[in-house]
Amino acid sequence: MTNTTVINPEAEKRKRISYGMTLLIAGVLMYLFFGVNTQAGSQTTFGLNLLGSQAIPISDLIVPAQTTVYLMVAIIVFAGAYQLARGVRSTGLLFGILALTFTIAFLTWAAQDKSFNLTGMLSSSLVRATPIALAALCGVISERAAVINIGVEGTMLMSAQAAVVVATITKNLYAGLIAAILVGGLVAAFHAFLVIRFKVDQIVSGVAINIFGAGFTSFTSSKFLQSATDTLNNSGTFPIISIPILSKIPVIGPTFFENNIIVYLTLILVVVMHILLFYTPWGLRTRAVGEHPKAADTLGVNVYLMRYVNVIFGGMIAGLGGAYFTIGSVGRFDELMTSGKGFIGLAAVIFGKWNPIGAYASSLIFGFADSLQVKLQILRIPIPSEFLLMAPYIVTMIILTGVVGRAIPPAADGQPYEK
Amino acid sequence: MSQTASSKDKKEKTTEGIGGGSLGQALLVPVLAVITGLILGGVVMAASGSNPFQAYAALFAGSFGSPSAIIAGIQTYFATGDNNDLVKSIYPFTESLVTATPYIFAGLSVAIGFRAGLFNIGAEGQFFIGALCSAYIGYSVKGLPMIIHLPLAIGAGALGGAIWGMIPGYLKARFGAHEVVNTIMMNWIAFRLSDWLLKGPMQASNFRPVTPNVLATAELPRFFEAPLRFNLGFFLALLFAYLVYWFLFKTTIGFEIRSVGANPDAAKYAGMNIIKNFVLVMFIAGGLAGLAGTAQVLGVDHWVGQGFSAGYGFDAIALALLGKSHPFGVILSALLFGFLRSGATNMQSIAGIPIDIISIIQGLVIIFIAAPAIIRWLYRIRSLKVEEIVLTRGWGK
Numbered sequence: 001m002t003n004t005t006v007i008n009p010e011a012e013k014r015k016r017i018s019y020g021m022t023l024l025i026a027g028v029l030m031y032l033f034f035g036v037n038t039q040a041g042s043q044t045t046f047g048l049n050l051l052g053s054q055a056i057p058i059s060d061l062i063v064p065a066q067t068t069v070y071l072m073v074a075i076i077v078f079a080g081a082y083q084l085a086r087g088v089r090s091t092g093l094l095f096g097i098l099a100l101t102f103t104i105a106f107l108t109w110a111a112q113d114k115s116f117n118l119t120g121m122l123s124s125s126l127v128r129a130t131p132i133a134l135a136a137l138c139g140v141i142s143e144r145a146a147v148i149n150i151g152v153e154g155t156m157l158m159s160a161q162a163a164v165v166v167a168t169i170t171k172n173l174y175a176g177l178i179a180a181i182l183v184g185g186l187v188a189a190f191h192a193f194l195v196i197r198f199k200v201d202q203i204v205s206g207v208a209i210n211i212f213g214a215g216f217t218s219f220t221s222s223k224f225l226q227s228a229t230d231t232l233n234n235s236g237t238f239p240i241i242s243i244p245i246l247s248k249i250p251v252i253g254p255t256f257f258e259n260n261i262i263v264y265l266t267l268i269l270v271v272v273m274h275i276l277l278f279y280t281p282w283g284l285r286t287r288a289v290g291e292h293p294k295a296a297d298t299l300g301v302n303v304y305l306m307r308y309v310n311v312i313f314g315g316m317i318a319g320l321g322g323a324y325f326t327i328g329s330v331g332r333f334d335e336l337m338t339s340g341k342g343f344i345g346l347a348a349v350i351f352g353k354w355n356p357i358g359a360y361a362s363s364l365i366f367g368f369a370d371s372l373q374v375k376l377q378i379l380r381i382p383i384p385s386e387f388l389l390m391a392p393y394i395v396t397m398i399i400l401t402g403v404v405g406r407a408i409p410p411a412a413d414g415q416p417y418e419k
Numbered sequence: 420m421s422q423t424a425s426s427k428d429k430k431e432k433t434t435e436g437i438g439g440g441s442l443g444q445a446l447l448v449p450v451l452a453v454i455t456g457l458i459l460g461g462v463v464m465a466a467s468g469s470n471p472f473q474a475y476a477a478l479f480a481g482s483f484g485s486p487s488a489i490i491a492g493i494q495t496y497f498a499t500g501d502n503n504d505l506v507k508s509i510y511p512f513t514e515s516l517v518t519a520t521p522y523i524f525a526g527l528s529v530a531i532g533f534r535a536g537l538f539n540i541g542a543e544g545q546f547f548i549g550a551l552c553s554a555y556i557g558y559s560v561k562g563l564p565m566i567i568h569l570p571l572a573i574g575a576g577a578l579g580g581a582i583w584g585m586i587p588g589y590l591k592a593r594f595g596a597h598e599v600v601n602t603i604m605m606n607w608i609a610f611r612l613s614d615w616l617l618k619g620p621m622q623a624s625n626f627r628p629v630t631p632n633v634l635a636t637a638e639l640p641r642f643f644e645a646p647l648r649f650n651l652g653f654f655l656a657l658l659f660a661y662l663v664y665w666f667l668f669k670t671t672i673g674f675e676i677r678s679v680g681a682n683p684d685a686a687k688y689a690g691m692n693i694i695k696n697f698v699l700v701m702f703i704a705g706g707l708a709g710l711a712g713t714a715q716v717l718g719v720d721h722w723v724g725q726g727f728s729a730g731y732g733f734d735a736i737a738l739a740l741l742g743k744s745h746p747f748g749v750i751l752s753a754l755l756f757g758f759l760r761s762g763a764t765n766m767q768s769i770a771g772i773p774i775d776i777i778s779i780i781q782g783l784v785i786i787f788i789a790a791p792a793i794i795r796w797l798y799r800i801r802s803l804k805v806e807e808i809v810l811t812r813g814w815g816k
Contacts, residue, residue, distance in 0.1 A: 150599060198790040203538055203599060204740065208785035211733045215778020216463075222773040223467055343603045350597075386615035393604040393611075400596040 016087040019094055023080030026098055031073045034109035038065040044108045047117035048251055054242050055253040065112040072105040099365075110381045121368075121375055123255045129360075129367025130266050130328070131156070131338070134321030135345025136352065136359035137269055138314040142188075143354055144277060145310035146290040146412040147195060150206035152318045153342030154213020155187045159322025161217045164333045165225070167235035167326075176235060176327045177261075177320070184319020185312050187213070192311035196304055199416040210342075218335045225333060237331045238262065262328040265320060266360075273356040286310055290410035293417040303417050318342070340393070347396040354410060362399070369395045449741050449748075451794050452787035453755065460780040464772055474770040481765020482758035484511035506647060511761070513649040517719055519757025521546070523656035524711035525735035526742060526749040527663050528584075528704040533744040534667060535700040536680035541587060541602025542708040543732025544609030545580040547723075549709025550716040551613060552579030554723045555621065557633025557716070568636040573713050580709015581702045583609065588701025592694040598701070606732065617725055629724040639718035652718035657750065659710065664746040666703075676700055708735070730778070734760075737781040740788045756781075 046061040079088075079097050088094055107116060135152045142149045149155075159180035167176025191209060194200040225233040238260035247257040256267075277283035288296035289306045297303050321341075326333050344366050351365075352358030373388035461471030485508070492505035525542045532539035553576035560568060587601035617628040639651045667673040678686040679696045687693055711731065716723055738756050742748025763774045787794050794800070 194786065194790055198792045200786070200790040204785065204789040207538075207540070207733075207736055208782050208789065210782075211737065211778055211785065212782025214733075215775045215780075215782055219463075219773045219775035219779060220467070222775065340603065340607050343600055347600050347604075350600075384615050384619070386611045386618075389614075390608050390611045393607045397590070397596070397601055397604045400600055401590050401594045 012087070016083060019091065020080050020084035023076055023083060023094065023098060026102065027073050027077040027080060030069070030076065030102060030105050034069045034105045035066070035073055038069050038109055038112050040066050042066070042112045044068065044111045044113075045115040046107075046111075047115055048119050050117070050119045050123060050254040053119075053254040053258060054247050055250050055258075056248055058250045060115070061118070063108065065108050068108045069105045072101040072108075076101045110376060110379050114379060116375070116379065119251050119254050121371060122251070123258070124371040124374070125364060125368040126255055127259065127263060127329075127367070128370045129363040130263050131321045131324045131341045132345045132348055132366050132370075133266050133270070133360050133363035134317055134324065135342045136348035136363050137266075137273060137356060138188075138318040138321070139346050139349035140314075140352070140354055140356055140359050141273065141277075141286075141317065142311045142314040143349065143413050144286050144290045144410055145307045146293065146410055146415060146417070147192065147307055147311050148202045148206065148414045149188065149191055149311060149314060149318075150203055150343070150346060151187065151191055151209030151213070152206075152321075152345060153338055153340070154210035155184050155315060155318045156322035156325065156338050156342050157213045157217045157336070158187060159184045159319035160325040160337065161220065161225075161322075161333045163323040164235045164326035164331070165232055168232055173235065173238055173327050177323050180323035180327075181316045181319040184322060185316040188315020188318065189308070189312050191315070192308050195416065196307050196311075199418075202414055202416075214336060217333070221333060221335050229332070233332045235327050235331050237327055237329060260328060262320060262324045269317065269320075270356050270360045277356065287410070289417075290412055293412050297417075297419065307417075321345075344392060344396050347400050350409075351399045353408075365399075366392055366395065445743070447800065448791045448794050449743070449752075449788060451798055451800075452784050452791075453741070455787055455794065455797065456780045456784040459783050460776055463779055464776065469770060469772055474766050474772045477766040477769040478759070478762035480762070481511055481769075482515045482762030484508055506643065510647060511765070513643070513647050515754075515758045515761040516653050517648050517650070517757075518761040519753045520650075520652045520656050520718065521711035521715045521731060522734060522738060522753035522756050522760075523660060523750055524707050524714060525731050526738040526753050527660060527746060528707035528711070529735045529739035530742060530744040530746065530749050531663060531667065531676075531700060531707065532704045533739060534680050535676045535696060536683065537588070537591070537697065537700055537704070538599050539584065539602055539701065539704045539708075540599055540732060540736065541584060541605045541705070542711070542735045543730075544602070544606035545583045545705045545708035546712040546715075546731050547609045547613055547727060548583040548712070549576035549580035549706075550712030550723050550727055551616060551621070551630075552576050552709070553637075553713040554630045554633055554716050557637035557721075558631040560637075561634065563636060565636040568634070569639070569717070572633070572637040572717055573710070576709045576713030576716075577706040578709070580712065581706035584705015584708065585698060585702040588698045588705075591701070592697035613723075613727075614725065617723070621723075623722070627724070630722050632721045633717060637717060638721060639714070641718075648719050650718040652714035655710075656714065656753075659707065660746040660750050663707070667746070672699070708732075711735075733778070734781065737785050740785055 042065045044063055044065045046063070048060055049055065049057050076098065079094065082088065083094060110116070135156065138149060138152055138155075162183040163176040163180035165176075166179035167173050170176070187209060191205055194205045195202045240258055240260055241264070243257040247253040249257075275283075277286065285296065285301045285306055288299075288301060289303050293303045296306075322338075325337050345363065348359050348362040348366060351362035352360070369392045373385070373391050376383070376388050377385045457475070461475065464471040464474050488504070488508040492502075492508035496502050496505045525546060528542050528545070529539050553572045556572040556575040557568075560571065563571070583605060584602075587596075587598045587605055590596040590601055591598045614628070617630065621630045623629055623631040639655070641648060641650045643649060665673075667677060675686065675691045676696055676699075678689070679691060679693055683693055686696075712727075715727075720727075734756055738752040739749060741752035741755070742750070759777055759780070760774075763772075763777050766772050766776075767774050
């Protein structure tokens with residue numbers, strides 16, 4: 001479908017120059033901020049072992065700080081010069097080089113003469129990406145059937161609360177997990193009912209769910225949970241499950257194979273959803289309903305049923321994401337504890353081009369930005385922590401701005417279908 | 420209101436979005452939506468073990484005051500000239516108007532966005548930035564007479580909010596980045612920025628993260644003595660509602676904005692500049708939300724603390740929808756929300772109902788307003804010929 005794009009030589013040239021200049025300027029800025037401020041002879045230690053992990057210990061990675069930063073500057077300047085002279089087809093590659101070199105240079109500068117645990121960073125990125133990824137998967141599956149669900153935030157809040165309350169009362173974390181998934185499905189069913197049956201504006205319905213969810217959970221929290229923390233709001237969390245043998249691999253083991261059940265379920269869901277969407281009749285029908293509902297209807301696909309099923313399934317995934325916040329990480333419910341993760345998940349949908357694996361990959365970037373600010377506060381670098389806390393939101397905006405022009409949503413996304 | 424509406428010809432009325440048919444018909448669904456929301460809110464209260472009747476009585480007393488106390492106050496005033504009782508008795512009512520003031524501004528902000536097909540969820544962040552800008556000019560600029568200082572502080576708040584709103588507007592117009600996600604991100608950035616400002620550059624003392632008090636020359640004048648906080652901000656809000664009405668319905672650029680909102684393709688075909696309109700609308704919307712913060716800081720609190728803007732953005736969405744994105748509708752729904760919020764404080768202290776019940780009612784009201792079919796089905800009302808406003812359409816179109 002992109003093969004038919006007419007290449008405009010003028011625009012191509014302008015794009016080549018502007019991207020090349022961006023990389024060169026980034027290189028200069030990196031030199032000025034990080035290169036100048038690292039002392040010759042100082043070293044940065046990147047820890048590769050996680051405390052309490054089963055992985056086979058290996059020696060830490062110790063690099064000369066200044067040389068590393070200069071190397072990164074050299075790479076980015078070379079990439080910029082190459083782009084100016086010859087042009088690189090893949091803008092994703094350029095973006096990747098920029099992000100990678102910048103991150104390495106930044107971390108080397110921030111942790112010079114100190115130790116920075118790289119494995120801890122990666123494993124916490126994966127964990128922090130989990131709720132974002134689940135919100136994103138909910139978005140992918142709903143929007144593939146042309147229903148936008150921006151009520152994920154409110155859905156996750158209600159699921160999070162349901163999970164912890166049920167788990168505390170029954171003293172069974174799995175009962176809490178099931179409750180969260182059911183609540184997620186129920187809320188999504190309500191959204192589907194409004195937008196499919198009554199053709200309510202999808203964004204407005206989502207906003208109403210967010211407001212209702214925030215109000216309802218805060219109401220019940222201050223009415224019941226705060227005065228009865230032990231009997232209603234103290235569930236404990238899912239234990240870490242170590243996968244035998246695989247968890248022994250250094251770096252990869254602690255990152256991927258020593259997690260709780262929700263993180264594993266997320267990884268499985270990504271793969272399952274990819275297969276479902278692209279290799280099964282159900283996936284084909286879903287995509288048809290999202291791209292051209294009229295044609296799908298003509299061929300005998302039940303458009304409304306497909307939309308109901310997808311939105312409710314998506315809501316159940318969001319419910320799982322809600323469970324992560326309480327029984328998956330802290331074991332209690334706090335008011336408004338999702339703090340915008342549902343919306344960041346929506347940005348991950350767009351950045352991931354409505355594709356489960358893409359959405360998961362972009363969630364990892366947000367998870368990385370999120371855990372980076374926590375780690376950097378520990379390193380006490382001379383940037384106020386509030387600015388570090390802004391990072392995930394700013395990254396979301398940059399990604400939305402830079403990518404959405406080239407990301408093409410399902411053609412019927414957000415539009416009600418009338419027979 | 421009904422006089423003027425009925426004297427205009429039918430075409431004029433439909434373009435103003437109050438709706439075809441009579442004014443009563445147009446008001447029917449919103450009124451029923453609010454009533455249904457209140458009833459369901461009562462069900463939630465009853466389910467959580469509280470007495471909804473006692474709660475709503477406390478809400479009413481908290482928002483209007485007790486009628487008998489007001490009459491007694493007036494009698495005492497005329498009999499003895501002592502106005503203590505009178506002031507005490509009208510306090511709840513004036514507080515409701517004070518609470519409604521920022522709602523009018525914030526509701527106008529969201530409403531003007533809806534008119535252009537833009538969904539401004541960022542009113543909350545714009546509110547905060549506006550408040551901080553006004554507070555900064557209010558306490559740092561010294562030695563100016565009020566006639567210069569007050570407008571300067573108001574202008575700073577409007578400009579701050581406007582710039583905060585314009586950023587997502589520009590990103591939408593230039594790159595097609597959806598304003599819903601971007602305005603929410605701008606909210607979070609505004610909260611973090613304010614955390615930093617209130618703990619650092621703008622902190623009054625070392626104890627609490629609040630700004631210094633604004634100078635007396637930057638305060639919006641109050642009409643009564645303390646504890647009554649009723650101030651000029653309320654009339655300023657009414658004035659701006661009229662200005663927005665005039666701008667939207669009586670100027671060429673207002674017509675363009677409404678055309679872009681109703682049908683961007685047609686507007687583009689007619690030669691209207693959609694990019695310019697998106698940026699302009701978000702600039703104005705941000706400015707109005709900024710003024711909401713300004714009115715709150717210069718008229719009521721006189722300083723800014725953390726969590727200052729909590730909830731205003733979402734409330735504004737609800738009341739813009741309730742007011743059908745019409746400036747006069749926004750005034751009415753802002754008054755309603757002012758009374759609800761102001762009374763809810765009393766309800767919380769007397770009946771022990773958490774104030775969040777108002778958010779539950781708001782969520783329900785939005786659903787009923789957005790799906791009038793539910794209300795029609797519930798109350799067996801036949802389909803009304805009320806003009807529907809196109810609110811949003813998908814991602815980045």
